[in-house]
Structures are given as C-alpha cells and as structure tokens.
Amino acid sequence: MHELAITESVVQAVTERLPGATIRCVYLEIGALSGVVPDSVRFCFDLVTEGTGLAGAKLEISQPNARCQCGECGAEFEPDGPIPMCACGSPVVSVLSGRELRITAVEVAS
Ligand SMILES: [Zn+2]
Numbered sequence: 171m172h173e174l175a176i177t178e179s180v181v182q183a184v185t186e187r188l189p190g191a192t193i194r195c196v197y198l199e200i201g202a203l204s205g206v207v208p209d210s211v212r213f214c215f216d217l218v219t220e221g222t223g224l225a226g227a228k229l230e231i232s233q234p235n236a237r238c239q240c241g242e243c244g245a246e247f248e249p250d251g252p253i254p255m256c257a258c259g260s261p262v263v264s265v266l267s268g269r270e271l272r273i274t275a276v277e278v279a280s
Contacts, residue, residue: 173210174218176271180211181218184276188223195228195277202236203249203268236268 184193196215200206208231215229238254239246241262249255254263 172205173207174214176206177211177214177218180273181215181222181224183273184224185222188276188278191223192279193224193227193276194279195230196224196273197230197232197275197277199232199234199270199272199274201268201270202233203252203254203265204271205252206271208233232274234267234270237266238263238268239266 180196180198184196198211200208200211211231212229215224215227219225219227235248236254237246238249238256240256240258240260241264242260243256243258245256245258246266247254247256249263249268253261254265255261256263
C-alpha cells in the first residue's frame, strides 16, 4: 500500500527530528495531484504511530489546489481530475504545483 509507506516516512521524519517528544498534532499538506489519498493516510497514521511518540497525535491534512500549464497554448489552469488536460484539449501539460507532500507543522505537547 502506497499510503502506508508514505505515512511511515512522515512518522519517521518527525521522530528523527524530535526524538523523545510527545507529538500532539502533525500538519500535512498533500497536493491534489500527488496521488495520495488523505483518508488512507489518516487510516495508516493510527497504525504507524502506535508505540511511538506520535501515538494518539492528531493528523491535520490540507489539500492545496494544483496548478498546471499547458504545453500547447501556455494557459495556466487548475486541473479538475488526476489527469490534467487543458481547456484547449491538449494533454501536454506540465504540473506547476500539486504533487507536493510535506509536513508543514508539528505540535509538541509541553
Ligand atoms: Zn492549452
């Protein structure tokens, strides 16, 4: 499962950065074109965090809108599906943003 590996690497990144800390909340940004399903990450998060400093932590996921640029007509647009296509009909599109998956903030219990 794709999301399990992703969730594991997120949890690993947090525990490496904040060893021994009790984490209250992890804020994740998952781009609309990253192919990552937020609900699956939420599900995996509870499994992966068991027994770590992140056990019981909340997971806040935001999904910023993606931006694409058409390779044919140069128009910038927001894709409406997982396979971006320009309004001019061209599938030759470069993704400007929307594939990112990053930890934006971590809340530590004091
Ligand atoms: Zn176009």
